[in-house]
Amino acid sequence: MSNEPDFEIFLVATPGLEAPLALEVAALGWHPVTQPGGVTIRGGWPDVWRANLMLRGATRVLARIGAFRALHLAQLDKRARKFPWADVLRPDLPVRVETTCRASRIYHAGAATQRIERAIAEELGAPLAPDAAIVVKARIEDDLVTISLDTTGESLHKRGHKEAVAKAPMRETMAAMFLREMGFDGSQPVLDPMCGSGTFVIEAAEIAAGLAPGRSRGFAFEQLASFDPRAWAALRQGAVPHIPPLQFFGSDRDAGAIRMSRANAERAGVADFTRFDCRPLAELQRPEGVPGIVIVNPPYGTRIGNKGPLYGLHATMGELFRSRLAGWRVGLVTSEAALARATGLPLLPGPVVAHGGLKVRLWQGEPL
Incomplete structure (x- = not known):
């Protein structure tokens, strides 16, 4: 894994609990940067897997896999087609795209989603589905398109071994x-x-x-092209x-x-x-x-x-x-x-x- 990519990883927190999450992240050896709504670290795919497996305070792990500028929809379409989707997505598994736009010349999230979905479908060959487990998140802010993958799936508060729940449960x-x-x-x-x-x-x-905390459940990253089953098995057995x-x-x-x-x-x-x-x-x-x-x-x-x-x-x-x-x-x-x-x-x-x-x-x- 000498060519392991290094990217930003955003650990989503329950609003108001960013500070204790940052302490937990630091205790596990990462260098957290606290932001509203979560904590950012840098790392590669093994860090993504470990964060999902080990973190008790995060609700979701987003891998920010790339970014590019786009001033209008035609430019978004062109640059989305050049994005290296095959590095992370599998052509045989369905995908869905969620887009947010803020302070950008591209302001229509639905139209932006359509362009990115079409790029993935036509360039990679992956099917699109509204209920797909693999979610690509595009954030367009100040004309910068940031592409993230939801590597978690179901929220991390669902540990996988709690079936019985009382009224108004504490997550x-x-x-x-x-x-x-x-x-x-x-x-x-x-x-x-x-x-x-x-x-x-x-x-x-x-x-x-x-x-x-994640020992009893599966994760969305297990369906990505970047997933290494043997490395994941070794990580799970290490605790x-x-x-x-x-x-x-x-x-x-x-x-x-x-x-x-x-x-x-x-x-x-x-x-x-x-x-x-x-x-x-x-x-x-x-x-x-x-x-x-x-x-x-x-x-x-x-x-x-x-x-x-x-x-x-x-x-x-x-x-x-x-x-x-x-x-x-x-x-x-x-x-x-x-x-x-x-x-x-x-x-x-x-x-x-x-x-x-x-x-x-x-x-x-x-x-x-």
Whole structure:
């Protein structure tokens, strides 16, 4: 692989979580440049594969494979035909093109998409399909056409081993970045007393075990001309997990949620070092051993309608944490500052994070 190409790779982040993603990227040995909406690194195809396999905070990996100037549609057509599509796309697999235009003389995204699709179909011979798994993304900004490939496919929060999902679930990518923002490195115990389908607990257990988040799924890059199956197999086998102690705990008053959590932990391969118990918040129990992190994503009231009872819930939560979890650090995810304050705990808000149409924050404080 001495002639391995070097290009820009854009790691898409959940808006508001670019900073912890940059820290994760740097910890894996890359040199991140933080931008609105994500993090940029440079590398080749092995970096693309590794980013998809290993990153917990990215939602998508885009390979920016080339760029050219185009001042009008005829020029776009001509230069798109000269683009080296055969280096990355296979002629036997369908492709679709998505185009955005901004501050450019080419302003009609539909017409631009048509020209690029026609160039790929006629020069490479690849079929076009609106539901194709291979997506070429063209961004036309200031008359510069940047061509990227979506190398991921389904969003990276879909780890491939979580089938059972509770209402209003926390995405795995967000859970991992909130844990990182709380300083979690795999060595501390984690407790979620309103665990739903177990996302925080399972994510923490996987981090502690050194399990690659993308180990159970496939990726769009496996259908590209640049894909090397043997190198990919070697990369996947290179991550050697280990067994951490039993220190990842979840509980919920909903028996169905606990069944989901246990099933998800089993599929993820972390059942031996996670524990899920069916109990209401009022019966919160302090895990044995050293203090750790208690992190919770309680109801915000947006889906429930009446927020009145939630103030009482948060006040109770704060009192229980204070009285039973001395030495533990608290992380609370909510869209409502008033609910965070209702806990009576000295919690400070983190950046605003987009979550399913809502704007949430992670509130956290010093050890209790």
